[in-house]
Amino acid sequence: MEKLYPDSGVELSPAISKNYDKLMNIASFGLYKSFIKKAISHLEIKQNDEILDLGCGTGRNILLMNKYVSNKSLLFGLDISEEMEKQFMKNCKDFSNLKFINKRIDKPFELDRKFDKIFISFVIHGFPHEIRKKVIQNAYNHLKPGGTFNILDFAEFDMAQMPFHHRFIFKAIECKYAFDFIERDWQNILTEYGFINFEEKFYLKHYVRLLKAEKK
Numbered sequence: 001m002e003k004l005y006p007d008s009g010v011e012l013s014p015a016i017s018k019n020y021d022k023l024m025n026i027a028s029f030g031l032y033k034s035f036i037k038k039a040i041s042h043l044e045i046k047q048n049d050e051i052l053d054l055g056c057g058t059g060r061n062i063l064l065m066n067k068y069v070s071n072k073s074l075l076f077g078l079d080i081s082e083e084m085e086k087q088f089m090k091n092c093k094d095f096s097n098l099k100f101i102n103k104r105i106d107k108p109f110e111l112d113r114k115f116d117k118i119f120i121s122f123v124i125h126g127f128p129h130e131i132r133k134k135v136i137q138n139a140y141n142h143l144k145p146g147g148t149f150n151i152l153d154f155a156e157f158d159m160a161q162m163p164f165h166h167r168f169i170f171k172a173i174e175c176k177y178a179f180d181f182i183e184r185d186w187q188n189i190l191t192e193y194g195f196i197n198f199e200e201k202f203y204l205k206h207y208v209r210l211l212k213a214e215k216k
């Protein structure tokens with residue numbers, strides 16, 4: 001697949017996509033599994049929630065969300081990677097309420113429904129800022145009033161304050177867009193789109209944050 005944003009670290013190669021979950025376990029020194037479980041528990045998913053996962057990857061996160069909903073609640077994952085689609089279909093094959101849709105999240109798209117929750121995990125930091133705005137607008141358009149947009153991604157932090165070994169790892173693995181992502185005020189940005197009532201949870205030494213924002 002051709003990259004639209006050559007400096008992006010979230011438009012993954014087929015080789016990385018194929019091994020994505022394993023690589024995340026290694027890169028997080030084995031902490032990923034317990035961290036993602038905890039973050040998803042903080043979404044406070046209700047039994048009847050319908051959820052959209054933007055850039056859903058292998059389906060790992062949607063399977064965790066599925067533990068909180070009834071088998072009638074539809075959970076949709078959007079992604080553009082064929083490798084991710086194959087893994088999603090295999091991982092989620094036992095659950096007919098889990099749906100994969102091959103769609104770009106950075107262009108306007110139509111789905112025939114609105115959602116109670118929209119989740120996006122480790123995707124939005126990897127786009128140029130102008131493109132992030134399109135993703136936010138798409139999320140806003142696809143939420144029910146009172147629904148929440150949930151961004152699990154890097155928190156806002158100052159690289160100069162990081163211990164050397166953390167800075168070294170961040171610089172080594174992250175793409176150039178992540179460096180400006182951590183410097184922006186995301187509550188302010190989301191407020192401009194009409195989001196209200198923010199809540200935050202922090203993980204992994206405060207480098208990662210779940211930011212919840214409600215649609216008016």
Ligand SMILES: C[S@@+](CC[C@H](N)C(=O)[O-])C[C@H]1O[C@@H](n2cnc3c(N)ncnc32)[C@H](O)[C@@H]1O
Pocket residue numbers: 009010011012054055056057058060061078079080081084103104105106120121122123
């Ligand atoms: C870093 S991975 C994160 C995957 C998943 N959200 C997770 O937390 O495990 C980024 C994902 O975003 C997808 N992606 C990148 N650009 C996209 C786009 N424009 N539209 C939809 N998905 C995209 C990639 O294929 C990949 O699955």
